[in-house]
Amino acid sequence: MLSPILEFFSSDPKDKKLKKAVEHIIGQKPSNIMLYRLAFMHSSVSKETVAKGYKESNERLEFLGDSVLGMITAEYLFKKFPFKDEGFLTEIRSRMVSRESLNGVARKIGLDKLVEYDGNRRTVLARTSMYGDALEALIGAIYLDKGFQFTRKFIVKSILTQHFDIDTVVSNNPNFKSLVIEWAQREGKQIRFDISEEGAKHNKEFTATIYVDDDSFAVGQGYSKKKAEQTAAMKACEKLEIS
Amino acid sequence: MLSPILEFFSSDPKDKKLKKAVEHIIGQKPSNIMLYRLAFMHSSVSKETVAKGYKESNERLEFLGDSVLGMITAEYLFKKFPFKDEGFLTEIRSRMVSRESLNGVARKIGLDKLVEYDGNRRTVLARTSMYGDALEALIGAIYLDKGFQFTRKFIVKSILTQHFDIDTVVSNNPNFKSLVIEWAQREGKQIRFDISEEGAKHNKEFTATIYVDDDSFAVGQGYSKKKAEQTAAMKACEKLEIS
Numbered sequence: 380m381l382s383p384i385l386e387f388f389s390s391d392p393k394d395k396k397l398k399k400a401v402e403h404i405i406g407q408k409p410s411n412i413m414l415y416r417l418a419f420m421h422s423s424v425s426k427e428t429v430a431k432g433y434k435e436s437n438e439r440l441e442f443l444g445d446s447v448l449g450m451i452t453a454e455y456l457f458k459k460f461p462f463k464d465e466g467f468l469t470e471i472r473s474r475m476v477s478r479e480s481l482n483g484v485a486r487k488i489g490l491d492k493l494v495e496y497d498g499n500r501r502t503v504l505a506r507t508s509m510y511g512d513a514l515e516a517l518i519g520a521i522y523l524d525k526g527f528q529f530t531r532k533f534i535v536k537s538i539l540t541q542h543f544d545i546d547t548v549v550s551n552n553p554n555f556k557s558l559v560i561e562w563a564q565r566e567g568k569q570i571r572f573d574i575s576e577e578g579a580k581h582n583k584e585f586t587a588t589i590y591v592d593d594d595s596f597a598v599g600q601g602y603s604k605k606k607a608e609q610t611a612a613m614k615a616c617e618k619l620e621i622s
Numbered sequence: 623m624l625s626p627i628l629e630f631f632s633s634d635p636k637d638k639k640l641k642k643a644v645e646h647i648i649g650q651k652p653s654n655i656m657l658y659r660l661a662f663m664h665s666s667v668s669k670e671t672v673a674k675g676y677k678e679s680n681e682r683l684e685f686l687g688d689s690v691l692g693m694i695t696a697e698y699l700f701k702k703f704p705f706k707d708e709g710f711l712t713e714i715r716s717r718m719v720s721r722e723s724l725n726g727v728a729r730k731i732g733l734d735k736l737v738e739y740d741g742n743r744r745t746v747l748a749r750t751s752m753y754g755d756a757l758e759a760l761i762g763a764i765y766l767d768k769g770f771q772f773t774r775k776f777i778v779k780s781i782l783t784q785h786f787d788i789d790t791v792v793s794n795n796p797n798f799k800s801l802v803i804e805w806a807q808r809e810g811k812q813i814r815f816d817i818s819e820e821g822a823k824h825n826k827e828f829t830a831t832i833y834v835d836d837d838s839f840a841v842g843q844g845y846s847k848k849k850a851e852q853t854a855a856m857k858a859c860e861k862l863e864i865s
Contacts, residue, residue, distance in 0.1 A: 433705040434845065442708035446689075446696035453689035454765075462676040465685035522697075527770050602677065618861065 397493070404488055405521055405533055414440070414520035419490070419513055423497035437516035444519030445476075451534040452476055459545065466601070466610055474548055475539070481511030484542045490514055555612035558621055559589065568592050572611070574604050587611040640736070647731055647760075648776055654767050657683070661759040662733070664752055666740035680759035687762030688719075694777040695719055702788070709844075709853055717791050718782070724754030727785045733757055798855035801864055802832065811835050815854070817847050830854040 394412050397419075401409045409415055418440050425436035452475055456468045474480065485491065494513045522530045556572075563570035571590040578584050587607035589597045597618060599610025637655050640662075644652045652658055661680050668679035695718055699711045717723065728734065737756045765773045799815075806813035814833040821827050830850035832840045840861060842853025 433707060438708040439700060439706075439711065442711050443696050443700045446693040450689040450693040453686050457682060457686045457762075463682075464676060465681040468682065468685050519700075 400489070400493055404517075404537075405525075406537075407525065407529070409524055411524050414524050415517070418444075418516040418520040419493045419495055421494055421496035421509055421513070424495050437513060440516035440519035440523075441512050442519070443522065444515035444517065447522050447530060448476055448515060448518050448534060448538075451531050452539065454531075455535055455539055466606075466613075470613065471545075471548060474551070475543055478508040478511055480543075481514050482508055484538060485510035485514040487542060488514075488537070490517065553616075555616050556608055559612045559615045559619075562619055562621055563591065572608055574607065589615050643732070643736055647780075648764055648768075649780075650768065650772070652767055657763040657767050658760070661687075661763040662736045662738055662756055664737055664739035664756070667738050680756060683759035683762035683766075684755045685762070686765065687758035687760065690765050690773060691719055691758060691761050691777060691781075694774050695782065697774075698778055698782055709849075709856075713856065714788075714791060717794070718786055721751040721754055723786075724757050725751055727781055728753035728757040730785060731757075731780070733760065796859075798852055798859050802855045802858045802862070805862055805864055806834065815851055817850065832858050 394416070397415060398409055398412055401412070401415045417435065418437050420435070420437050422434070422436040422438055425434040427434055449472070452472050453468065456463075456471055460468065460471075490510050490513050494509060496509065518530065518534065521533055560570060562568075569590075569592050571593075573588045573590065575586045575588075576583050577586070583602070585601055585604050585607035587599045587601075587604070587610070588595055589611050597611045597615035599607050599612070599614055601607035601610055637659070640658060641652055641655055644655070644658045660678065661683050663678070663680050665677070665679040665681055668677040670677055692715070695715050696711065699714055703711065703714075733753050733756050737752060739752065761773065761777065764776055803813060805811075812833075812835050814836075816831045816833065818829045818831075819826050820829070826845070828844055828847050828850035830842045830844075830847070830853070831838055832854050840854045840858035842850050842855070842857055844850035844853055
């Protein structure tokens with residue numbers, strides 16, 4: 380096996396192919412191909428490294444890329460919707476960077492052909508978020524390789540505007556309150572929405588509390604009863620991992 | 623009331639004071655003081671804007687700043703700990719940017735003297751994360767005013783390295799398993815940790831599942847039994863909002 384430094388200068392035909400594929404996706408020649416190779420290395424094929432107990436795979440890059448994608452998406456929505464509150468921005472962002480949605484984008488840009496994984500575990504992995512995770516790892520690799528401004532342009536141009544119709548994302552509004560109520564019925568739990576209000580006549584703020592079997596389960600606030608309830612219900616759905 | 627454009631050029635003595643305070647904190651004269659004024663405007667003093675239903679406060683900037691802080695902290699830890707896995711990085715980051723921790727930093731850099739809020743609600747607000755939220759909003763304002771590189775330096779220099787002793791953060795390791803078990807005892811619930819394993823002799827991966835009253839509650843994976851359990855327990859603590 381080559382040492383990392385020699386490996387870096389190798390002209391392995393596999394690397395040439397990867398370089399071409401990355402160039403096609405990001406629109407520029409990669410400078411450090413090892414970053415991208417790592418980005419496409421699923422943990423099922425990870426190898427023990429020099430550091431005992433640590434195995435190299437794309438999971439660290441995924442951690443980094445997830446935060447870069449979250450930040451650029453936050454800025455994009457912040458500027459696109461100057462009069463929408465942070466509850467709206469949070470919700471739209473979470474729809475855009477959801478596991479499902481990122482898996483779809485990753486396949487569209489061809490990452491399913493690049494990810495290295497243990498073929499024996501294919502059926503299990505197919506159900507997971509392997510490709511979406513690789514997309515996040517790719518973003519981490521681009522950030523380390525090309526810097527912030529390049530990555531920002533890549534995310535806005537090649538992910539956010541190319542693969543999302545923002546009006547569709549916005550109008551696809553799940554009714555969280557119904558989802559919570561359905562959950563409670565399914566699980567045979569008592570559920571109750573309580574509303575309290577505070578503030579002067581034209582400046583009222585509402586607080587909705589959802590009680591499950593008489594225990595406070597989620598709280599939401601807003602400038603209307605409906606919004607407070609929706610916020611509380613959204614938090615409950617997050618806790619319950621339903622949506 | 624002045625129009626926004628006139629307001630921008632006003633030499634309001636309150637603005638002068640704010641300019642000085644911001645310059646002291648960020649180490650450079652602010653270019654657009656309105657951003658910082660907004661960053662310190664708690665929702666308890668928010669005003670209706672031209673857009674119906676939307677009230678201006680620091681909450682949007684907090685949304686943006688939270689994502690910027692999360693990303694820079696991710697990068698900082700990614701580079702500081704090249705052989706630690708993403709579970710470790712996620713955990714350390716969440717300790718650093720926790721509500722409690724940010725509230726403390728915000729007070730140390732003097733934001734408690736700058737935040738505008740409704741004094742009548744002081745006792746309620748004092749218990750919340752008002753100052754930590756304002757710190758995130760300040761980061762959002764700096765990002766919009768000064769760009770990415772400046773904000774990155776500010777976060778690394780004036781927050782991460784100045785206010786955290788990283789070794790202390792790391793060693794302050796809560797035992798999530800005990801926390802979950804204590805919770806179950808307190809609530810009178812049955813709790814069970816199940817372990818399954820997969821893979822060849824030297825490449826085993828473990829999956830721990832925590833059952834609460836015979837329902838699967840949280841799942842964690844790792845290359846040792848202990849790690850899988852700790853990951854599952856950490857997720858359970860997140861769900862239960864205990865730590």
